[in-house]
Structure formats: C-alpha cells, structure tokens
Amino acid sequence: MLCAIALASLGSSVSSTSAQTAIDDSYCTQISERDKQASDGYPLTDAGSILRQDRANLHRYGRPDRGDDGDFTFVSQNARAQIPQLVTNGNSDPAVLDEIVYGTPSVCVNVYRNHMDVWFRY
Incomplete structure (x- = not known):
C-alpha cells in the first residue's frame, strides 16, 4: 500500500514537472530599431519591453519586420504585458538579452507557462 502511494505521488510529480516544461508557443523574430521605441515614443531600455513592443508591432499595429514570425500567445495586450x-523568469543567456537592447539581432523564443527563453537565430 505504501509503495502504491509513493508511486502515485511520483507519477503526479513527474506529470507536473512535464507540464511545467512543455513549450506553449515558439516563434522567431527580427529585432529592429522600431521595436526599441514604445508606441507613445519613449525609448525602451530592457529586453523584455523590446520583445513586448516587437509583438505589439506585429499584432496590434500590423507592422512586422521582415523575419518576424507570428505567434498565438501574444495576440492580446494583456498577454503582451506579461512578456517582461x-x-x-526565463533562462536566456544575458548576452542575447544585451544584444536585444544594444543591437538588432534575429532571435527565437520558446514560451512556457511561467517563463520564456530567447536565443540567437542562426
């Protein structure tokens, strides 16, 4: 009986871990200078805000950059507000996040329930 309870507990733990690491969405995008300016004109200075504006330029304003893929997660303003x-919460290489702020890289994104990871597209 104790063994059955332990196995059931282990099974629910494994399922929970798998659900937490499942990719909910994935896309690639080209970061441009236009993505580094908020809709009301002020400059954006962190990678999360720039990625948020990139998705707003695609979904809200219909102005994607060449190389911007679509996604299903960030269609609404409320969803985009979660990006920063x-x-x-993610595990992105700080060099990738710095390049988003200081350069115009092409990056890919995996979106999970509670975080997103960003890396260079090659």
Whole structure:
C-alpha cells in the first residue's frame, strides 16, 4: 500500500514537472530599431519591453519586420504585458538579452507557462 502511494505521488510529480516544461508557443523574430521605441515614443531600455513592443508591432499595429514570425500567445495586450516578467523568469543567456537592447539581432523564443527563453537565430 505504501509503495502504491509513493508511486502515485511520483507519477503526479513527474506529470507536473512535464507540464511545467512543455513549450506553449515558439516563434522567431527580427529585432529592429522600431521595436526599441514604445508606441507613445519613449525609448525602451530592457529586453523584455523590446520583445513586448516587437509583438505589439506585429499584432496590434500590423507592422512586422521582415523575419518576424507570428505567434498565438501574444495576440492580446494583456498577454503582451506579461512578456517582461516572462523574460525575467526565463533562462536566456544575458548576452542575447544585451544584444536585444544594444543591437538588432534575429532571435527565437520558446514560451512556457511561467517563463520564456530567447536565443540567437542562426
């Protein structure tokens, strides 16, 4: 009986871990200078805000950059508002996030329930 309870507990733990690491969405995008300016004109200075504006330029304003893929996650303004925190919660290489701020890289994104990971597209 104790063994059955332990196995059931282990099974639910494994399922929970798998659900947490499942990719919910994935896309690639070209970061441009236009993505580094908020809709009301002020400059954006962190990778999360720039990635958020990139998705707003695609979904809200219909102005994607060449190389911007679509996604299903960030269609709404409320969903896009979560991007900076998702980036903060993620495991992205700091060099990739710095390049988003200081350059115009082509990057890919995996979106998970509670975080997102960003890497260079090659």
